[in-house]
Amino acid sequence: MAVGVVGARGKVGAEVCRAVRGADGMTLVAEVDVDDSLDLLVESGAQAVVDFTHPGVVMHTLEFCVRHGIHAVVGTTGFDEARLETLRGWLADAPGVGVLIAPNFSIGAVLMMRFAAAAAPFYESVEVVELHHPDKADAPSGTARRTAELIAAARREAGLGPVPDATSTGLGGARGADVDGVRVHGLRIRGLVAHQEVILGGVGETLTIRHDSLDRASFTPGVLTGLRSIADHPGLTVGLEGFLDLP
């Protein structure tokens, strides 16, 4: 498989390039960054592209890829329903092309989300805390938003009402962001890489599920899995879990 990497000179992109170079059955044919033309992808014969860039440019790249029949494995964050709908529109005109949008490519993050959703029906309270290095552009992280959405859906399905919260006085922002009724808090601290904690609580007990990425290399096995499976998943897929063999 001929693979192009967009955002190739960013920290994450460089790790992806290294992983693709070392992977069986893959060839790294294009390394594109901010000053390069996307035409390089077509000229190099890339069959699939990996994109870890910025919310401000990713849609332009994806429109280009879909139009040229190139699959895309995307770790860039900032996708809301409007963006996904736009993507689905483009893909409807390009049968056979697959796009994977995954807010997190680590198996640990996927397990964290799955366990959080499975535990949610048993607990009155739940909140999400994500912690990252201070160079990150978006807050909360895409993984944290998605986790909160999955938890909110599991609570609704179980017939749970709103989480209890008697806050009546205080400072703006203290209670975090509201994602479908689930509070999400984003910390930005030098020295950290990418970390997230889901805390669930009921009378007299709490259950905490925490994922720590201590090295960017932890993302690469999931990216390679995405590349290997993308041709078999035409259309839009959101979340790596559909590509994994989980219980």
Add this chain to the structure above:
Amino acid sequence: MAVGVVGARGKVGAEVCRAVRGADGMTLVAEVDVDDSLDLLVESGAQAVVDFTHPGVVMHTLEFCVRHGIHAVVGTTGFDEARLETLRGWLADAPGVGVLIAPNFSIGAVLMMRFAAAAAPFYESVEVVELHHPDKADAPSGTARRTAELIAAARREAGLGPVPDATSTGLGGARGADVDGVRVHGLRIRGLVAHQEVILGGVGETLTIRHDSLDRASFTPGVLTGLRSIADHPGLTVGLEGFLDLP
């Protein structure tokens, strides 16, 4: 249902008495402690007994209950395979009598164990840390031992070999207790109640599942569930999870 509590004047036993008194469809008919005769259970007409006592006396109590056709819901720790085998022998002669041995009655503990076993196949390393108040008699806790056993079984089934460990010098005990190849560490600290953490790790990332019981009352919903279901589960059951409706 007529319920007797053994160890009724212990801290946990007193909570159980309070919960049974407040529960629909249950009557607390006997409160037995160290200076009382077990005959009280028979005289009071107890149909089921709850036992939170000490490894040194629980077998005597259970032999008495099984012989008199009284179901038992048991939170006392210290059960090894030999003790379970003895129990199975007694129960073979008492069809219809149910005994539930659960190292932990909190839903959070059950979820922690289930998630730890589900995640185990994806990680090279895993260890268990349990933290309790310093008045606890056994180390590691029954919950920690059972968690380690479940993790070890999941690793074996997934074809994983031993966890990596290059330790070649140090102090005895530093690496914890070995339970089926999984290291288990027990901390005893004033101010704590009952806490446990399972840490799983692979290249560049870790997943941590932590359960905190901050109040003894967190045990009681599980005990009531055990009492309500025990008559429908004759014979020996180990672990509350069989009585729950989990995914």
Add this chain to the structure above:
Amino acid sequence: MAVGVVGARGKVGAEVCRAVRGADGMTLVAEVDVDDSLDLLVESGAQAVVDFTHPGVVMHTLEFCVRHGIHAVVGTTGFDEARLETLRGWLADAPGVGVLIAPNFSIGAVLMMRFAAAAAPFYESVEVVELHHPDKADAPSGTARRTAELIAAARREAGLGPVPDATSTGLGGARGADVDGVRVHGLRIRGLVAHQEVILGGVGETLTIRHDSLDRASFTPGVLTGLRSIADHPGLTVGLEGFLDLP
């Protein structure tokens, strides 16, 4: 010493009553709650009052106490500079009367704040997370605000600039409340009591200082210390640390 308790039938107030009753050299002479007149304090001869109530009523109680020459040990939160200034005004007219306003009476909380301020000059980043039960009225907690203020002062004194934060897109509230340039996050989760974490980070490492109150009784030693020392500290004191013998 004759002690009155205001908010005596609240959970914390009841613990305080129990502690005062059991303390050498103290007599509990008045238990006042929402429907009682403050005149009870004068009639009972209370020399000092303990107040764990609500931001909406505490100023009225303090005005009454100061006017009647009764010392006050106050755990109620919600004091800003304007309120403290008002208090100082009242106290200026009542020489000999002492008021202690402490956002937290536990020795652990005091140590956490002191260590956080001592470590602050060595780290580029720092944030505060406080976690409480969901019945709490204010967010962030008084302890968290005070911790952030102490950290901010220590950073200023060390000549540190603002913490790094590249956030440019996201949801309102995700980055918490801003207290003197230090981000503070408040979680509200059933099962929790009172917990706080300060996370400091620099290149490649973080230092975390965490305090967990698992039982309301953890506040009472600090309250008794406050009562024993208040007569020797006329005027306004903010924070228990001045009454302790710390390094």
Add this chain to the structure above:
Amino acid sequence: MAVGVVGARGKVGAEVCRAVRGADGMTLVAEVDVDDSLDLLVESGAQAVVDFTHPGVVMHTLEFCVRHGIHAVVGTTGFDEARLETLRGWLADAPGVGVLIAPNFSIGAVLMMRFAAAAAPFYESVEVVELHHPDKADAPSGTARRTAELIAAARREAGLGPVPDATSTGLGGARGADVDGVRVHGLRIRGLVAHQEVILGGVGETLTIRHDSLDRASFTPGVLTGLRSIADHPGLTVGLEGFLDLP
């Protein structure tokens, strides 16, 4: 200053080489590893040596350095009182030569130890947990042993007796290693770098001080500080804290 690095091709040694190369006023003159002769250090004119190697070889290297008048900054672990005494003997014959033995070169580790010792007198219970990657040779870590020794000394000075522990049954090793009466637990998990937690507890509350090294680069500022100060500290120094300007 002309600096030689022993263990230069190990992971930590390579980071040290990088840091020395990038540091003002230092020149990296020798990179020695397992197959090289120590004579390289003398031939290259090294004035100071950094040693991050293995307990089995470090004493041989130090004897060589002291005999040749070369200062040494040592991060290798495994030093007990007998080894330190031997070192002091060698140094007595080499006035002007300085050796710094530091179990941890990160400022966070030093602060963790200092805070743990400062808090120890206020708490009935305390234990130490260290967590590292599974390729580490010694357990517990040198930092954890030293932390426990400092805590034990602070407790003795405050007149505290032994920590409470009612453990009477269990598995060998579950309660960790005993260092001067303080229990120390060592975890070895893939994905981790170097982490340590000190948990102190009293009635109803705990205080936790945690240090996380997420990147080996976190050690290098301390190493450079050691190199810059070593010539001014002849004889044996144990611990980086003496070289820092701490409160």
